[in-house]
Amino acid sequence: MITSTSPSANNWIRFVRKYGPIPANDSAFEEHTGRAARRAGVTPIAFTHPRFSEVLQCFAGRELVSVILTGTAGDGKTHLCSKVWEYLEGDGATWSSNNPYIHLTLTSGATLHVIRDLSAWVPQQGAEWETEGRMLLELFSNSLFENNTSDYFLIAANDGQLIETWRRLPDSPTVSRARSLFEQLLVEDQEEQPGISIRFFNLSRGSSAELFDCALEAFLSHPGWKLCFEGEAGSSLAYGQQSPIRRNFELLQTPLLQQRLRDLLELCDYNDLHIPIREILALLVNAVLGYAGKNCKDQLMVPTDIPRIITDGSVGEASIYNNLIGGNLRESRRESIGVFNYLDRFRLGHETTNRIDSILIFGEADEALHPYYQQYLGNDQFYGADARYQQAQSDYVESADEDISNSQFLEMLVTQRRALFFKISSSESQDLHLWELTVFRFAGEFLERVIRIVHPTINGRVDRHIVSRLVRGLNRVIVGMLINDDRKLCLGTSLQSTGAKVSRIYEDSISVVPSKGERVEIVWYGNKPALQVTLAENISESFPLNLVRYEFLSRVAEGALPSSFSKECYEDILSFKSRLLKALKKRRQTEQIAGDEFVLRFQRLRLDENGNPEHRTIQLNFSRP
Structure with a gap:
C-alpha cells in the first residue's frame, strides 16, 4: 500500500476546508477564498447563479436599469457582481483591488457604477459622510427617477443594511422617495415598479433546493477531486479505498442520498427557512470531511488524519450520514450555522419507530x-x-x-x-x-402529494382525503372540540370572543366539495400551497401551508391537542378563523337576508356520539313597543 500523498491533492483538501463550517471572515469571503485558491494553485468552486442571466440583461439588454442585490450574508451577491463585471469586460485588476466602489463604461456610453459591498462604502455608525460616498448615493437616488440618465448602478447590500443607509443619508426629496421605494419593494416582495428604472433582486427569496442542485454539481465535478482519487494519490492511504474521505465523496454521488438531502432542503424552503450558497457549500464540505472524534481540528479531516483514523478503528466517526446533519460539530457551532440549525429541527435520528x-x-x-x-x-x-x-x-x-x-x-x-x-x-x-x-411525520406527503401536485408546473389536484384531513384539523381548532366531520368546515364563535378555546355558538358551515359556490381546496398561493376556502363568488380566504402548519393540522386531525404542538400555529389558525367570520359576514350582507328585529336567534353547537356536529336553535323574543 502506498502511503505517501500528492502535494497538489493535499493543497486541494486544505483549500476546500475553507468552505467548511470553520470560523471565517464572512464580510470578505469571496476575496478570502480567491486569495486562498491562488496560493493553493486551484480554482475556486464556482457555478452560474440561477438569476445571473436576469441580472446581466439589466445592463446588456436594450433598456438599461439599475440593480440592487440584497439578501443574507453568503447569498452570492459579490460573486454575482464579479460575473457581471467579467461579462461586461471590466478590468480584472480593478476588480482585484480592495475598493468597494468601481465603475466602467458600457458600450452604449453609459456609466455602470458598481458598489460590491455597501457596508464598506458607508461610514461607520456615528461617523460623518465623506463627500464622495454621499454624492454617489445621491446620484443613484436621482437616477432612479430621471427619464434620460446615463448613470446606472449595481449595488450589493445585506438585508436591513439598505434601508438603514438611506435613513442616514442627508434628507432630500429624492433620497426620501428612494428610501420609501426600497421599503415597499422589500416589504411587498416586489422586484420592480412601473416607471422607475430599477430591478430589485432579493436573493434570499430564491430556492435553496435549486441552489443546492447548482452547488452540488460544481462541488462534485471540480477537478480538485481528481487530484485526490486518481493516479498515485488515489493509491495512498489518505485517498485510497479505505479512506473515509473517498468513501464520503462516493456516497455523495449516489442519487438516493442526493434526493433525500434535496428533499430536506426543499422542505426548508417551504417552511420559510432560506439557506444561502455559502452554507450549502459548508454542508457539502462537512459531508465529505466531517469527523465526530476529538482529534481533528474543527471536526474536519485532513490527509494526515486518515492513517490514525483507520488504525484506531474510528472510521465510523466520519459517517457522511451524521455529517449531513452536522452531528460531528459541537452543539454551539451547529446552532450558529443556519443550514445545520435548520436540518437539526427535523430531529433526524432522535425520532424513530x-x-x-x-x-x-x-x-x-x-x-x-x-x-x-x-x-x-x-x-x-x-x-x-x-x-x-x-x-x-x-x-x-x-x-x-x-x-x-x-x-x-x-x-x-x-x-x-x-x-x-x-x-x-x-x-x-x-x-x-x-x-x-x-x-415531521407528514413531511414526505406534504412534499410529494401536495407541493409537487399543485405547483404551477403541474397544476394538479390534491387527493380529497388529504383536504378532508386538514379540514378536520381546522374544525377541531376553530370549534375547540373533537369534531370528526371532514365534509364541511364548521365556523363557531363564543359569547366571549372569536378567540375563545371552545366555540359553542354555531355560525355556519362551508361545504368541502363544490356546492352552491362553496368549496375548500388546496391551491398554489404566491410561492407555496394554501388551503383556500371559498364562501361565494369573489368571497374567499386562503391559509398558506408551510411544513409546520401542515404537520400541525394533520396531527390535530389525528387527535393531538392543538396547544401541545405549536402555539404559533394555533394562533395563526385563530387569526384565519377571524378572517373567515368576516368573509361570512360579507356574504350575508350580499345575500340581504331579512330578519325580525324583535327576535334573536342563535344556534348552540354540540357533538353527537360519533363526533359529528349538531346545532340546536335557541330563539329569544322581545316585546314590541
Whole structure:
C-alpha cells in the first residue's frame, strides 16, 4: 500500500476546508477564498447563479436599469457582481483591488457604477459622510427617477443594511422617495415598479433546493477531486479505498442520498427557512470531511488524519450520514450555522419507530428482520455494523436497562437512524415509515402529494382525503372540540370572543366539495400551497401551508391537542378563523337576508356520539313597543 500523498491533492483538501463550517471572515469571503485558491494553485468552486442571466440583461439588454442585490450574508451577491463585471469586460485588476466602489463604461456610453459591498462604502455608525460616498448615493437616488440618465448602478447590500443607509443619508426629496421605494419593494416582495428604472433582486427569496442542485454539481465535478482519487494519490492511504474521505465523496454521488438531502432542503424552503450558497457549500464540505472524534481540528479531516483514523478503528466517526446533519460539530457551532440549525429541527435520528429500532438492535438475530439488517447495516463495510457497533450492541442487549455505560450505543443508534433515512429505498419508504425518523411525520406527503401536485408546473389536484384531513384539523381548532366531520368546515364563535378555546355558538358551515359556490381546496398561493376556502363568488380566504402548519393540522386531525404542538400555529389558525367570520359576514350582507328585529336567534353547537356536529336553535323574543 502506498502511503505517501500528492502535494497538489493535499493543497486541494486544505483549500476546500475553507468552505467548511470553520470560523471565517464572512464580510470578505469571496476575496478570502480567491486569495486562498491562488496560493493553493486551484480554482475556486464556482457555478452560474440561477438569476445571473436576469441580472446581466439589466445592463446588456436594450433598456438599461439599475440593480440592487440584497439578501443574507453568503447569498452570492459579490460573486454575482464579479460575473457581471467579467461579462461586461471590466478590468480584472480593478476588480482585484480592495475598493468597494468601481465603475466602467458600457458600450452604449453609459456609466455602470458598481458598489460590491455597501457596508464598506458607508461610514461607520456615528461617523460623518465623506463627500464622495454621499454624492454617489445621491446620484443613484436621482437616477432612479430621471427619464434620460446615463448613470446606472449595481449595488450589493445585506438585508436591513439598505434601508438603514438611506435613513442616514442627508434628507432630500429624492433620497426620501428612494428610501420609501426600497421599503415597499422589500416589504411587498416586489422586484420592480412601473416607471422607475430599477430591478430589485432579493436573493434570499430564491430556492435553496435549486441552489443546492447548482452547488452540488460544481462541488462534485471540480477537478480538485481528481487530484485526490486518481493516479498515485488515489493509491495512498489518505485517498485510497479505505479512506473515509473517498468513501464520503462516493456516497455523495449516489442519487438516493442526493434526493433525500434535496428533499430536506426543499422542505426548508417551504417552511420559510432560506439557506444561502455559502452554507450549502459548508454542508457539502462537512459531508465529505466531517469527523465526530476529538482529534481533528474543527471536526474536519485532513490527509494526515486518515492513517490514525483507520488504525484506531474510528472510521465510523466520519459517517457522511451524521455529517449531513452536522452531528460531528459541537452543539454551539451547529446552532450558529443556519443550514445545520435548520436540518437539526427535523430531529433526524432522535425520532424513530419500534420497527426501526428493532432492526437496528435485534435485526441480526431476528429471522424476519435480518434481511433489512443485512441490507442496511451488514453490507455497509464503512458505516454499518462494524466491530465497535456489534460490541456496543451486545453490551446493550445483555446489560440492565439503567446501565449508564449504554450511552455510547445510544449515540450510535442516533447515527444509524440518520443513516437509514438516507439508505432506505424508495420502494420500502412507506413500509418502514421513512418520515417517522423525523419530527415531521407528514413531511414526505406534504412534499410529494401536495407541493409537487399543485405547483404551477403541474397544476394538479390534491387527493380529497388529504383536504378532508386538514379540514378536520381546522374544525377541531376553530370549534375547540373533537369534531370528526371532514365534509364541511364548521365556523363557531363564543359569547366571549372569536378567540375563545371552545366555540359553542354555531355560525355556519362551508361545504368541502363544490356546492352552491362553496368549496375548500388546496391551491398554489404566491410561492407555496394554501388551503383556500371559498364562501361565494369573489368571497374567499386562503391559509398558506408551510411544513409546520401542515404537520400541525394533520396531527390535530389525528387527535393531538392543538396547544401541545405549536402555539404559533394555533394562533395563526385563530387569526384565519377571524378572517373567515368576516368573509361570512360579507356574504350575508350580499345575500340581504331579512330578519325580525324583535327576535334573536342563535344556534348552540354540540357533538353527537360519533363526533359529528349538531346545532340546536335557541330563539329569544322581545316585546314590541
